[in-house]
Amino acid sequence: MYHSFSKGTYTQLKTAAGCLLHCAKKQPPETMPTPLSAQIEAIYRNESRRVFATLIRLLGDFDMAEEALQDAFKAAIEQWPRDGIPDKPAAWLVSAGRFKAIDGIRRRARFTAYDDVAETIEAIADETPAPDEREELEDDRLRLIFTCCHPSLAPDTQIALTLREVCGLSTEEIAKAFLTPAPTLAQRIVRAKAKIRDARIPYQVPGRDELPARLESVLRVIYLVFNEGYSASSGATLTRHDLSQEAIRLARLLQELLPEPEITSLLALMLLHESRRVARTSESGDLVPLDEQDRTVWNAELIAEGVALVQRALSSGRAGTYSLQAAISAVHAEARRADVTDWGQIVGLYDALLQLEPTPVIALNRAVAVAMHQGPQAGLALVEDLIADGHLQNYYLAHAAQADFHRRLGHVTEARAAYVRALALTQQEPERRFLNRRLAALA
Incomplete structure (x- = not known):
């Protein structure tokens, strides 16, 4: 057991x-x-x-x-x-x-x-410590991450196991992040731990010659940990500051060990997101959308560090998915007001990102950027195609975006139906309150 x-x-x-x-x-x-x-x-x-x-x-x-x-x-x-x-x-x-x-x-x-x-x-x-540990990080949670992310485990299993064992997230929280049934995740975790035990997978940070090949899964894990802290999958509060700080700390440790552009970019991305934490919720704990946030309370120190890290990563000429995501966040961070955001540049960055990682969630984010750049009708067409294809039919943010585009176009009946669908899929209480306010405002 x-x-x-x-x-x-x-x-x-x-x-x-x-x-x-x-x-x-x-x-x-x-x-x-x-x-x-x-x-x-x-x-x-x-x-x-x-x-x-x-x-x-x-x-x-x-x-x-x-x-x-x-x-x-x-x-x-x-x-x-x-x-x-x-x-x-x-x-x-x-x-x-x-x-x-x-x-x-x-x-x-x-x-x-x-x-x-x-x-x-x-x-x-x-x-x-054994003699061959001279290049290993003296941090046991980081060692545990590399054990959980061993290449003999499937990628999704690596991430699920790490979120469970390193950060203590529940099976339900991980399942929400994966858009996967909780029983499936539970079985996956049990099998992974049995494999680690039976195969005697080592508990250590790999040597420098093996490290680059092992980084992709570790970076995905750290970013999922950060996202769970930055926008909790369920519960009464929108964020879990401890998880976000843990992810940032682990990224800094990784950067010290191997200053690769994607590690630098992931750290930058998390810092830029973290800079907006205080502005994301009201005093009563309600969600404040990006275009309504008080940007004077954004953390200027984190923004400056994040932007500098983005520039350093992009100057390497080896931009990856985290570099492009960090660049998108930097464009948002440098806009003094929401109405001066360079949405054209953001759409272009999403175009490049989709070529590297053509996932439905990135396509949804691009659709939102297109709606801001070209108008809600253009974004609505893209989102409805994604939902119709079945990729995001159970993803509440897709229905929330669809509802918002209908609202902005004056389609009250369609907006109401999409908000109801989004509410049925949302487990995060501040998100539910926000959607309910938008739904009530339609009347």
């Missing part, structure tokens, strides 16, 4: 934390030290995936690392109320998890040859 911390598990952990704190302190519920409980919950949210990745490096097994992680947090919930939270809680959790794993191996020793048990325990206890 394979396990991963999902949102449900996190809720259970919080409940267990409260119960264990009562037991540890022998206090009635009304005197429970809630600030300490909140601190432990925050440490779980911020550190659990880092601790998990390190435990995988030490233990060499997903299941053993997951069990050790849960045991470590259980020990923390029992001991920290009495002893206080350590100065370095992540290191404490790694150490506790490692020793809990060793204890578990010893308890099961009667079913295993003694020499095998001793060898396993010795390997777990030794944290000294």
